[in-house]
Amino acid sequence: MAPDPRLPPSDYFALWRESQDTLTRTRLGGIYYLLAWLLTWGFSTEPSALLPLGIAGSLFFTLLLTLRWLHCLPVQENEANLRHWIDRHWTLIFITALGWGLVHAWVLYSPEFEASRLIATLSTLAFSTAMAFTFSMRKRRCVTALLLLYLPGLAVLALQAREQMAVLVTLALYLSYLLLVLNRSHREYHASLALKQQLIEQRERFEQLSRTDTLTQLGNRLQFNGLFPSMVASARRQRTPLSLVLLDIDLFKRINDEFGHASGDACLYAFAEHMRRVFRRDSDILLRLGGEEFGVLMPGTHLEQAHELAERFRGELASEGFELHGQHRTLTASLGVGSFDPERDDSAEAFFKRVDDALYRAKADGRNRLTLAIPG
Incomplete structure (x- = not known):
């Protein structure tokens, strides 16, 4: 509706x-x-x-x-x-x-x-x-x-x-x-x-329920699909910076297989809480895009600042991990970070693909790392 x-x-x-x-x-x-x-x-x-x-x-x-x-x-x-x-x-x-x-x-x-x-x-x-x-x-x-x-x-x-x-x-x-x-x-x-x-x-x-992930209380894919194209269009029209961070929990399937889906849910919730602590500016829009993949839309943010926050998130996550059944568990993530380039990104889809490709390169290069999106 x-x-x-x-x-x-x-x-x-x-x-x-x-x-x-x-x-x-x-x-x-x-x-x-x-x-x-x-x-x-x-x-x-x-x-x-x-x-x-x-x-x-x-x-x-x-x-x-x-x-x-x-x-x-x-x-x-x-x-x-x-x-x-x-x-x-x-x-x-x-x-x-x-x-x-x-x-x-x-x-x-x-x-x-x-x-x-x-x-x-x-x-x-x-x-x-x-x-x-x-x-x-x-x-x-x-x-x-x-x-x-x-x-x-x-x-x-x-x-x-x-x-x-x-x-x-x-x-x-x-x-x-x-x-x-x-x-x-x-x-x-x-x-x-x-x-x-x-x-x-x-x-x-x-509307709120339909656009919110019930487990993490972050925005869901539907909200991302509604916001992302309009934010890209606004950044192009107004010549303002727009950065995107894509995050993927490393080896998340292993947590589900070894400890069950309830433990997997606990991992996802802990990951979302860590996102809230690091990406806490009013302008940051935190989302769960599906499964173990997350995203942060950062309007008005240049690549250097997005890179700094994303790297801080990755480092703190790797050092802190999360508690599962009373035991400390290691938790890492791979990240792709990019900033919209109106000269090279001819559409919102092209911009997203650049950042998504960077995320997959980070995973292919050994995980627990951040890779910057290369302009197309």
Whole structure:
């Protein structure tokens, strides 16, 4: 199962999903605030007399709509950048909600808008309903936005309670209903998100298992096959050094034949542990390529440094050996070491063959030795 390149790591998947949903949903709704204002102004008692106010309101909601569309997700989608983006985008949502809340309040208060009060009130109901369902991912922020939409208008209706009691009570009851709906929508959103995150984590665990050798916990041949060609291509393109060390345990079959496969596994594990002690830089990629053959990919490493580390590994391994059934056993390895040469290695396969040939020369020349790959 190949991973979906569009999905981020599971440690900030929820934040990534929330930012994607926020962006999509806010873009769909932004234009309706502008349309609601145009209708409210257009059906007022005398639109021409309110021309400066009409233009100012139109420019205000057009600006907010534009800012929503221009506020794109960060190029580098890490946890800190996504949190910052969400905070800034919610600021736009709050300003829009407060802007419409004040418009609704002014329309209810001003006699010039008596003919279009119903439009403004219905728009407030529509916006608040959409808010409760659309932005339920952040419950507290959504409650704040609902109050910004509602409270200015409710305040004006409270001042006119004798004439507007029915509308005041109806809007207040509907607000309480929206808060209940928001609570349910919030739970459902995060339950769905949790399920998706579990699937992502399971996918990552499967990928990790499929690319890891179960005995040594080093990368396996599948991981090498995925990394090696891309690293060679990067070294060619960027003109950066790339070294490869291939290691083969000497006379490993004899250990299996004399002491059994469990002892052979102990030998492989001890060999991998010794690799971790020597090739311990963050950039070193340690792999078990199959059987008793191992490899180390060393990006950004020149041949001289790779040679030095590999020779240190060989010497320390030969002197230390490993413990088997309470007894010290000799353990040696043959190594081939090479650095990518873009002038001579026309492919990743050619580079690997050069180093592999060096490894076999080391074994043919008596084992427990290191041989440098000769440029082709």
